[in-house]
Amino acid sequence: CPQRDERLGWTGDIQVFAPTASFLFDTAGFLQSWLADLAAEQAEADGVVPFVVPNVLPGTPIPAAAWGDAAAVVPWVLYQRFGDTGILETQFDSMRAWVDLLAKIASERHLWDRGFQFGDWLDPSAPPDKPADARTSPQIVATAYFARSAELVAEAAAVLGRVDDATHYHALAAKVRDAFAREYVTSAGRLLSDAATAYALAIGFGLLRDGDQRRNAGRRLAALVRDSRYRISTGFVGTPLICDALCSVGEYDTAFRLLLERENPSWLYPVTMGATTIWERWDSMLPDGSINPGEMTSFNHYALGAVADWIHRMIGGLTPAAPGYRAIEIHPVPGGGITQATTRHQTPYGLAECTWAIEAEEFRVTVVVPPNTMARVFLPGSDAAPVEVGSGTHQWSCPYQKPQTARSPLSLDSTLGEIIGDPEVWTTVLSTIARHMPVLSEQMNAGTGISGNTGLTLRQAVSMRANSDTLRAELETALTQLKH
Template sequence: MPDQFSTIRPAPVRYEHATSGFGLGTGTPRLSWQVPAAPEGYAQAIYELELTDADTGATSVDRVESPEQVLVPWPFPALGSRARGSVRVRVAGAGEDWSGWSEPAPVETTLLDPLDWTARFVSPRTLGGIEQPAPIVRGGVELTGAVAGEIVRARLHVTALGLHVTTINGVRVTDEELAPGWTSYGSRLRFRTHDVTGLLREGANSVEVLLGNGWYRGRLGWGGRRAHYGDRLAALAQLEVTLTDGTVRTFGTDETWTAVASGVLADDLYDGQITDLRFVPDAHGEPVDVLDEDLGRLVPPAGPPVRSVAEVPAVSLSRSPSGRLLADFGENVVGWVRLRVRGGAEGRRVVVRHAEVLEHGELGVRPLRSAKATDEYVLAGETAELTPSLTFHGFRYAELEGVSEEQVESATAVVLSSDLRPTGTFACSAPDVETLHANVVRSMRGNFLDVPTDCPQRDERLGWTGDIQVFAPTAAFLADCAGFLTSWLADLAADQQPDGSVPFVVPDVLRRPEGPAAAAWGDAATVVPSVLYERFADAEVLATQFDSMKAWTDRIAGLAGKDGLWAGGFQFGDWLDPAAPPEDPAAARTDPDLLATAHLVRSAELTARAAEVLGRSAEERHYADLAATARDAFAREFVSPSGRLHNDAPTAYALALIWDLLPTPEQRAHAGRTLADLVRKAGFRVATGFVGTPLITDALTLAGEPELAYRLLLERGCPSWLYPVTMGATTIWERWDSMLPDGSINPGQMTSFNHYALGAVADWLHRVVAGLAPAAPGYRRLLVRPMPGGGLTSAAARHDTPYGPAAVAWERADGRLRLSVEVPVGVRADVHVPGRAELVEVGHGHHRWDVPDPVEPPRVVRTVRDAIDDAGLWDELVATAVTAGLASDGAEIAARVGPHLDAPATELPALVPPRLRPAPDEVRERLAAVVARRGVR
């Protein structure tokens, strides 16, 4: 084994949750590494870390006896600001069979202390008012006598109050967009460090910062309110140039800088940007004011910036029925349009309007509400490339005014998103389900734009806590979002009210005077940190957020009182239940008090588990007792002795089953049967909103009805997950029926075509359909338990865990089921092979099984319930009845036969009454023939 393993090298170490060690904001970064391959039976027992100082070449080595390789503590003295070096790792098993060293991973810290800043925020004195053009602040950097070869390195640390686009000598210093992003600016303002060595030259250098309104001063929320954080835009930039003799020359924003107007005449995230390409900035400019801003709120980033992550060319240019020129990009995206035009005379205006859908062939702008989502350009000459930089839009279609088809050289959608590393994939034999999954990925990409937003297009685009609470497990599989969500959680804690209430949106721009406490929304404070621990093994996020978790749980426990029943007060409830009318999305079937009390149980349990991980035993006992009290209250108030809930709503049963709120096995069994019957009676149409949707398929699976979960997944009628797919959707909709079957837009005021919340079902696709789930934090142990069904002949999932790639794939053919499992080094897996009772435990490597296909034998069809469960029989009955005009669809039939589930199946023909007239005898006979042909007894 020593000879074998000496040829193996760990992959380079990673710092915290970053993809690069450049610009780290901590002097004690946690370290992680992967071992791509190792001999069978290998298990890490020891690791060595080597730190090399980039300036002196001195090395330090630290040896640790530990099997851990994810987020291990920094073993060296803390690094200071601007420290540079590299780290290598090597690992060994119990016999000290050392691997080779990993490649060095460079590390460089940024400014770690407010005292490191000599620059100050500067703001235009009279330019750049809210109704004025976007200002530019600029300063000169004189490097006379320093030839290019004498500059060893140069670093620019920069941020802004507002958005900034920063250039040196006319070249952008970074490819990030919409910097510095959106945080709770009063408490936390991000800055980034950039390597600008190659942009400097001998002599005079110009640094310019274009400032935009962005989230800081632009419109946010409803009602047109602006300047939530302040009414003055400002820049902070500090350039540090290191020369060959070791001296460091520092330049920063100060009173010597000047300000000029730019050609950006107006900019707003909701409304768009107006740009005059003819504009030439003043050569002189006006003085700036130095602002007395608290530099202690400056924080380095925990996640990646927003970047252009894809480009999507227009698939067509066409004319609408009214004659307007429309560009179709083929998919719903978030970003802006880059338009190349020719033949435009100076002074000509080109207008680009955006929308997600067409309605009656025209741009469907009503869902945008007051957001104009329009970019406008004044041309300077014959040929131009038109693109904004201080706004973004959600769109599939763009209406182009001021140009003809012949003048458009190209139209490209530039897709913006936080640049998260993709980590998860899913595939299966059902093309529509694959499309559904692709739509989930696209919606996440569009709404993970610096904060996890609800939607990217209308006058909202806010970090709704309820949406990310239900979607966090899906997000953690699809992308390396740990740093992104850790940053957002810091804003949640910063904006949390003194009484523990969690705002409905984070960062909080709604700022309700009363303490908001809405179940499922505020629970983001406990759920999201728990998901990050489960999926990324990050215990530090639990430690950092623990006070926030406790404060929220204490707040809702106080609302519940000593008996543990949280009742009364405002609740969003099972938001956007498909039964709710368009004008009242909170009018759900689920009792809001039941939902609230269930969430109290869950948050108390998650807080207790966090306390256990952190070794805080007294608090663990306290919150476990609180959860038990609330669980007892739930059972006492909402559960009958048989297990029937007083509220016959699918979401109510899903909550009770998944969160173990039913005291006895008999009650759980009865609740599972009741939930299954509710799904049957709905004709397999979805009957859950934001809260129930992530749970319903898991609840059916837990109840022993995975085939019903598949039937729910594969339904195409509205409401269902696949209905939008049949309507051509390329993202997840806010409402199950955001677009009606006739192609018109839902009349509700909240109708978005890019909302990820209802796409949370993808987590079930990963864990249950494909069968890949974590069994220990960070996937240190895998649970492989695929549940083939629904007529699928194959499914596969792959996830880049903190330890390396893990994958599960199964395929059914020729009476055999073939299962393959990939386990990364450092991980063990518990494998449930379909059709086999015994559990198989395996270590790292590739494993395969080829077993008889455990297809469930057809159920004996005796009752109406059995007939509904027989997908082939049910589909044939529905098709016959619909063709004969007896019903509009399967849901209508299911609603009619629902009260008769225990009736003999032979009575089905009589239970499908005519819609308008008695059914002709021959139709009854056809229905009876279908029943007889399927072997009904």
């Protein structure tokens, strides 16, 4: 935030952005140096990771979830992306010290439910002067990260051959996961904070007990995204996780619609306002061109751009299948009307590349695999097993048809949730209403009266207004004319 004279190394920001940063740049040396500073600050604070490193803030450091968890998450990301076990060896004591601190401050039930938290910082629903006032309970965020960091320490210990440590921290992570499920998840997979970030954490961090819970949680997450009209409803914690969480439960179309939404708040709203950088708030510039008067208004703040890692892997198709890209999974997933993409990355072994395009119902892909590595290539729309190839340049083509979802007949008695879920139908409904009741159309597009009420039928929503007979008739005709 150079305009605030705040050139500080915020731990929470790099914790969520490290995967994206490590794809875009060779961050190994820079972040290892920064992690050494983190460990030094942490050692002086009895295991607490400060909010910023180097720590120039006044007062005694206190722990906060997602920010302090940089101690465990960033070394693991660097190991995954660069394949250097020395990173884990150097940082292991710091990683372990952070999780040991959490084990001490957590309750006897293994819940991190006390003390200060940033929570899901800058949830779009939070008032401008209360950026921590999020829809997801900060205790859910904290306990989820406790489980995640304990698991990462266990995985790091296993890589380093520290068998006893691996056993201990795997057991601790299991206890925290069980505590999370008992306290915050119903038997049907609903989260006590019925908010997108809560579900993204539970799905992404593996905190649900069985497949039924996971499926139900996935359906609820997708419903919440639709309920928000595919606009961002997550803060610093949930935003980097939500697209992966949706895709992991088969909600690919929902993830792509979320990515490509242009209304505020969304990733593309700032682009429509001329942005060339990531903003700290989705609406740092308001639709009328004025500057958001609230706190935390910056036009140069990278954290919310962490979705780029998902774009590189899901659309671009390049995912490390072994540390340092020793093995690569090439699995591009077309969606959202995107018909071509090229993704390149300088791995420790050399250039990896995936270029694909869809033309005339044919999918063509060219893959470059670095020397001394191998790749598994998945072709979209094909049930064939992945192809395993070694280094070199490879090409494939296969028939491809865009997946078609049959549209159920819609009427005035369809719910708003059903209508919002189909872009063509939603546009048709809003434009029809605008001809008769422009204010109502604007309110519905803005979500007024809709959020939380998507079970309302279109008939009920319109009939709340006087003199709506002609509008109802036109809506019925417009819905009937849509192709099924």
